[in-house]
Amino acid sequence: MTFRQFAFNNVLRNKRLYIAYFLSSMFTVMVFFTFAIFAFHPAFSNGSVNQNALLGMAAAGGIIYVFSFFFVLYSMSSFLQSRKKEFGLLIMLGATNKQIRLMVFLENILIGFFATVGGILAGLLFAKAILLVAENVLIISESLPFYFPTLATVVTFGSFMLLFFFISVFVSFILRTNKLTDLVKGDKQSKGEPKASIFLSVLAALLLLIGYGTAIYVEGVGVVYAMIPVIIVVTLGTYLLFTQLSVFFIRRFKNNTSIFWRKTNMLLFSDLSFRMKDNARTFFMVAIISTVAFSAIGSLYGFQSYLTKGVKEMNPFTVTYSPWRDDSKEIIENDINKINAILEEENVEAKMEDMELTYYEMLDQDRQVLITKASDYNRFAALIGEETLNLEKDKAIVVEQSDAMLTQGTKASEVLMASNVPLKSGEEIKPSHVIKSDVLGELNGYYVVNDDIYNQLGTVVRSDHSAAWKAEDGQTEQVIEAGRKLDERLDHKAFSVEYQLYEINKAFGPILFIGLFIGIVFFVSAGSFLYFRLFTDLDEEKRKFRSIAKIGLTETELKKVVNRQIALLFFSPIVVALVHGIVALTALSHFFDYNLTVESSLVLGSFALIQIVYFLIVRFFYVKQVKRMVF
Amino acid sequence: MLRLSKVSKIYEGKVAYRALTDINLEIEKGEFVSIMGPSGSGKTTLLNIISTNDMPTTGEVEIEGENPHKLKKNALAKFRRNELGFIFQDFNLLHTLTVEENIVLPLTLDGTRVKEMKEKARDIAESLGISAIMKKRTYEISGGQAQRVAIARAMIHKPKLLLADEPTGNLDSKASKDVMKMLEEINDKEKTSLLMVTHDPQAASYSDRVIFIRDGKLHSEIHRGENRQAFFQKIIDMLSLMGGDGNDFSSVRV
Numbered sequence A: 001m002t003f004r005q006f007a008f009n010n011v012l013r014n015k016r017l018y019i020a021y022f023l024s025s026m027f028t029v030m031v032f033f034t035f036a037i038f039a040f041h042p043a044f045s046n047g048s049v050n051q052n053a054l055l056g057m058a059a060a061g062g063i064i065y066v067f068s069f070f071f072v073l074y075s076m077s078s079f080l081q082s083r084k085k086e087f088g089l090l091i092m093l094g095a096t097n098k099q100i101r102l103m104v105f106l107e108n109i110l111i112g113f114f115a116t117v118g119g120i121l122a123g124l125l126f127a128k129a130i131l132l133v134a135e136n137v138l139i140i141s142e143s144l145p146f147y148f149p150t151l152a153t154v155v156t157f158g159s160f161m162l163l164f165f166f167i168s169v170f171v172s173f174i175l176r177t178n179k180l181t182d183l184v185k186g187d188k189q190s191k192g193e194p195k196a197s198i199f200l201s202v203l204a205a206l207l208l209l210i211g212y213g214t215a216i217y218v219e220g221v222g223v224v225y226a227m228i229p230v231i232i233v234v235t236l237g238t239y240l241l242f243t244q245l246s247v248f249f250i251r252r253f254k255n256n257t258s259i260f261w262r263k264t265n266m267l268l269f270s271d272l273s274f275r276m277k278d279n280a281r282t283f284f285m286v287a288i289i290s291t292v293a294f295s296a297i298g299s300l301y302g303f304q305s306y307l308t309k310g311v312k313e314m315n316p317f318t319v320t321y322s323p324w325r326d327d328s329k330e331i332i333e334n335d336i337n338k339i340n341a342i343l344e345e346e347n348v349e350a351k352m353e354d355m356e357l358t359y360y361e362m363l364d365q366d367r368q369v370l371i372t373k374a375s376d377y378n379r380f381a382a383l384i385g386e387e388t389l390n391l392e393k394d395k396a397i398v399v400e401q402s403d404a405m406l407t408q409g410t411k412a413s414e415v416l417m418a419s420n421v422p423l424k425s426g427e428e429i430k431p432s433h434v435i436k437s438d439v440l441g442e443l444n445g446y447y448v449v450n451d452d453i454y455n456q457l458g459t460v461v462r463s464d465h466s467a468a469w470k471a472e473d474g475q476t477e478q479v480i481e482a483g484r485k486l487d488e489r490l491d492h493k494a495f496s497v498e499y500q501l502y503e504i505n506k507a508f509g510p511i512l513f514i515g516l517f518i519g520i521v522f523f524v525s526a527g528s529f530l531y532f533r534l535f536t537d538l539d540e541e542k543r544k545f546r547s548i549a550k551i552g553l554t555e556t557e558l559k560k561v562v563n564r565q566i567a568l569l570f571f572s573p574i575v576v577a578l579v580h581g582i583v584a585l586t587a588l589s590h591f592f593d594y595n596l597t598v599e600s601s602l603v604l605g606s607f608a609l610i611q612i613v614y615f616l617i618v619r620f621f622y623v624k625q626v627k628r629m630v631f
Numbered sequence B: 001m002l003r004l005s006k007v008s009k010i011y012e013g014k015v016a017y018r019a020l021t022d023i024n025l026e027i028e029k030g031e032f033v034s035i036m037g038p039s040g041s042g043k044t045t046l047l048n049i050i051s052t053n054d055m056p057t058t059g060e061v062e063i064e065g066e067n068p069h070k071l072k073k074n075a076l077a078k079f080r081r082n083e084l085g086f087i088f089q090d091f092n093l094l095h096t097l098t099v100e101e102n103i104v105l106p107l108t109l110d111g112t113r114v115k116e117m118k119e120k121a122r123d124i125a126e127s128l129g130i131s132a133i134m135k136k137r138t139y140e141i142s143g144g145q146a147q148r149v150a151i152a153r154a155m156i157h158k159p160k161l162l163l164a165d166e167p168t169g170n171l172d173s174k175a176s177k178d179v180m181k182m183l184e185e186i187n188d189k190e191k192t193s194l195l196m197v198t199h200d201p202q203a204a205s206y207s208d209r210v211i212f213i214r215d216g217k218l219h220s221e222i223h224r225g226e227n228r229q230a231f232f233q234k235i236i237d238m239l240s241l242m243g244g245d246g247n248d249f250s251s252v253r254v
């Protein structure tokens, strides 16, 4: 038997030991490949998708690759750790270091090859499944069909063979003479307790505070400039948080006997502090990739909501009609008849109102201002069930500008409140107060005046006809269809909100889908990091609990310790990621000047919920495993 | 204080194996009893049944008139922790804890006050001569010290019955002697009943009585007289009388 054969058989014989390493490598390949399938999708390369979205995807692909590298390297090192005894035996039997390094190298290449092939196959299935889900959840009618991903396959295969090759070289290089003997004799005992430097711990807290502070403080375009520095500072801060600050606190905690010696705390935290070195790495990766997931999904969802909510708010009516400026009375009448006919065609039951929007020149303002009479306003308001106004004689009020307007500086209402409504007679009416209302689709704010006063206003400088329909509830599909026809036949003069939203969602669907996909992939990888972290130490845990159970450990106590241990592992990085996510989404909402509280809570809340469910499932199996061994 | 009546143990498996047959045994309060026998004769099985880590197939175990095997799981764990003390061949210490923490671990689980734990640990460490290593970690101490730490942990709650499985199995003869002297002293001073499994005649000679078992059955027993050296000789004689092959007692140290 040649040594090469020996290495090959070694893999086959120690199946169980290799399976964990193999699966985690395969999983990594699968994630990358599934991502590549979408990134190289023909639908995106024909230019229909926003350039920025493509850039974002490329960046995400790069991040996935970098994390793949660390993840494989990390799985690899815990795999080697668990084989110390085997190496020891081989050395005692006379194997040279060179032979062992060669063996490890060959094994890695072998596992890497099969993991790559397996990952690609699994990725095909996974991608197909995701597409199925996506088609049913998002509006991406046929725009993302399944295809045979030649390019993605080539890229994935190439990148991962390269990656496994480098890792194999790297690892066998690391296993130099002294390292190998270290591995052999270096059991748990030489593993010292990690120490923390006070300086770095303080630095961690400072970096996070500075990062958070900046992210929350900056507004508007400032967000863009601050983004990169803040990301760097917070990433560094997160790393130090887990490697230094948390170690620092755990050590303080361990030195405080009144806490550390309480009940099951000693059992819980003694190991935690020893494993903090390994844990810190996992925590850091999990926190960062979860943050990426939360932010990606949160931003896209927030952006979509920003777009659609603006449209919805500005257009409370089902259909609004505004003619071109030089359209004659006949054309307008003709158009309105057409609209009514189309609505009837599609069986949409709707009520209609129309009015003239009259604009006036104002003394101290550089634009023409809309002034409406209360009765007109009220007719429109009644149509959509808004509160009507009851204006006394001599009264004028100001309607606030739309929320959708991005403003830096004075609001339109302030300007309007500051000036008076001039009458023909030279008198002026002072507006009494500001209200918020979406009744008229005027972005810049306007005056509503008593009908009597309206008749005493000066010359109208501009007059637009406006007609609005409000359909009864529950006719969405007919309304969308009618909207499509209106859009085609009325030359953009008629505007249907429902149809517009449908179009926005359709255009936004694929981008949202990719964001969602990246987010989910990242989140799932984060989950699997935690899973591997937990199960790497399973044997040691079992041994520990077994030896305490011999002296007397109740099942309740065991469950309590295990429960808290897993909870700490699963929730500390996620809580950090959630805080990061909240800060990131706050910054985003400052950038848009748009309140994202609901959207953020929804996204972050869903992730938190998923994590809780995941925690419960993993805990169930883990406790079962430990209990079987211990009792 | 400990009474076994007709205890048998059958290990179920592909081939059922009868490890113990009708063992009757009684230990007085404050007595120090050793159990000897060739390897595979059922010593550990017997100790596990007494320590409630294992259930007898038939027969009864009574500790101070109470049958612990009838207790519910959680109550049983508490019983073990509060009424029994354990010493193992491999010390069974947690390497992530310091010596002191290892000693107080069983007490922490019961929610004892910190001050009380500190005092108890200090007292017992003093009497076992390990005060100087209290802050050390388990890999920084020798085997003999580790076993003394284990004894301290087993004794800190003043158990009624101390059970030891090959306590000197991993120790050199000097450390073995120290540990045995310590156990003898504990038995003497605290009047703790002590049951020890060993195949080291030197260690067994510290006890009041040695029970020999073979093939899962009681074979014979001898009592210690005034002289430990003579007792030791009697044990050696009995072992050779029992035959078996001498290799089973390879750890004989004189």
Ligand SMILES: Nc1ncnc2c1ncn2[C@@H]1O[C@H](COP(=O)(O)OP(=O)(O)O)[C@@H](O)[C@H]1O
Pocket: B011, B012, B013, B017, B019, B037, B038, B039, B040, B041, B042, B043, B044, B045, B046
């Ligand atoms: N869990 C078990 N299942 C089946 N057989 C066992 C088990 N534990 C011990 N035995 C068998 O019972 C016999 C007695 O074992 P043990 O009590 O460990 O002997 P020793 O006197 O060396 O401590 C041995 O033959 C052993 O193979």
Ligand SMILES: [Mg+2]
Pocket: B043, B044
């Ligand atoms: Mg044994």
